Amino acid sequence: MKIGELARRAGVSPHTIRYYERIGLMPRAGRDAGGRRDYDASALVWLGFLGRLKTTGMPIRDMLAYADLRAAGEATAPARHDLLVAHRARVAAHLAELIDSLAVLDTKIAGYAGAQSSEVDDDDANPDPDRNPL
Amino acid sequence: MKIGELARRAGVSPHTIRYYERIGLMPRAGRDAGGRRDYDASALVWLGFLGRLKTTGMPIRDMLAYADLRAAGEATAPARHDLLVAHRARVAAHLAELIDSLAVLDTKIAGYAGAQSSEVDDDDANPDPDRNPL
DNA sequence: CTACGACTTCGAGCGCACTCCAGGTCAAGC
DNA sequence: GCTTGACCTGGAGTGCGCTCGAAGTCGTAG
Numbered sequence: 450m451k452i453g454e455l456a457r458r459a460g461v462s463p464h465t466i467r468y469y470e471r472i473g474l475m476p477r478a479g480r481d482a483g484g485r486r487d488y489d490a491s492a493l494v495w496l497g498f499l500g501r502l503k504t505t506g507m508p509i510r511d512m513l514a515y516a517d518l519r520a521a522g523e524a525t526a527p528a529r530h531d532l533l534v535a536h537r538a539r540v541a542a543h544l545a546e547l548i549d550s551l552a553v554l555d556t557k558i559a560g561y562a563g564a565q566s567s568e569v570d571d572d573d574a575n576p577d578p579d580r581n582p583l
Numbered sequence: 584m585k586i587g588e589l590a591r592r593a594g595v596s597p598h599t600i601r602y603y604e605r606i607g608l609m610p611r612a613g614r615d616a617g618g619r620r621d622y623d624a625s626a627l628v629w630l631g632f633l634g635r636l637k638t639t640g641m642p643i644r645d646m647l648a649y650a651d652l653r654a655a656g657e658a659t660a661p662a663r664h665d666l667l668v669a670h671r672a673r674v675a676a677h678l679a680e681l682i683d684s685l686a687v688l689d690t691k692i693a694g695y696a697g698a699q700s701s702e703v704d705d706d707d708a709n710p711d712p713d714r715n716p717l
Numbered sequence: 718c719t720a721c722g723a724c725t726t727c728g729a730g731c732g733c734a735c736t737c738c739a740g741g742t743c744a745a746g747c
Numbered sequence: 748g749c750t751t752g753a754c755c756t757g758g759a760g761t762g763c764g765c766t767c768g769a770a771g772t773c774g775t776a777g
Binding site: 596598599602616617618619637642643644 | 733734735736737742743744
Binding site: 498501504505526527529530533534536537540541543544546547548550551553554555557558561562 | 632635638639660661663664667668670671674675677678680681682684685687688689691692695696
């Protein structure tokens with residue numbers, strides 16, 4: 450498939466894909482007779498995985514480290530494993546922070562909902578600790 | 584309290600606090616005889632709340648909108664409420680995405696753990712759907 | 718044959734959220 | 748009196764992750 454289709458399917462722009470190739474995040478794509486990039490399904494899978502890493506807040510330089518290990522062959526599997534485990538821990542921590550902050554947000558919202566022109570700002574009014582996180 | 588102490592207590596740099604004041608995210612602080620900023624506890628609470636908004640991914644321009652409404656008085660309480668509710672929805676959506684991606688990460692990690700030099704990359708090997716998100 | 722859209726490279730530009738620097742002021746301790 | 752450290756202002760610089768523009772090539776439809 451061409452870069453346009455890959456981009457559409459992965460939910461990114463062709464610009465982004467070229468940028469990823471430039472910095473080494475995508476392997477250099479094979480070209481057709483006219484010099485255009487031609488991708489197979491594995492490129493889509495890899496882009497999808499990169500998207501997961503991005504969603505979970507991994508900086509590009511870390512993705513690059515992972516990509517480089519991957520390109521270096523099977524011997525780097527343990528290192529890649531460790532990288533993912535470390536990243537997982539950071540994601541879990543961030544997730545906990547988010548859930549925490551969501552509760553604060555809900556408290557604040559409850560304050561606004563419960564108070565008609567009474568003071569609401571700058572304090573944790575109307576606590577409602579048993580609120581469902583989602 | 585002085586800016587240094589506020590910064591330490593809020594977990595940000597004095598630079599950041601001055602920056603927030605410059606862009607209108609913090610109200611202009613009162614000054615002492617020597618022209619230095621002097622804060623009371625409410626500044627710390629407000630900074631803490633800004634931190635929550637930041638943790639949950641709110642861009643500064645949106646915080647600014649909230650801060651402006653807040654500065655405009657009690658009449659804007661409904662608007663502020665709506666702003667927070669909308670933000671809450673985005674946070675919840677992001678949270679769901681994160682949990683999803685964490686599961687993918689766990690699948691990948693399980694693949695690395697379970698396979699000695701067998702192919703692991705580029706596919707969702709060894710699914711384990713009942714894994715605990717945290 | 719021609720027009721069109723999708724592609725190519727390279728380099729510059731952008732938005733965000735800080736972060737730092739220069740050059741100066743001020744208050745307290747020795 | 749002098750040093751030290753925290754503070755002041757205004758403006759420039761940084762790192763990240765794209766995003767865009769210019770100028771040109773290619774392949775298919777009409």
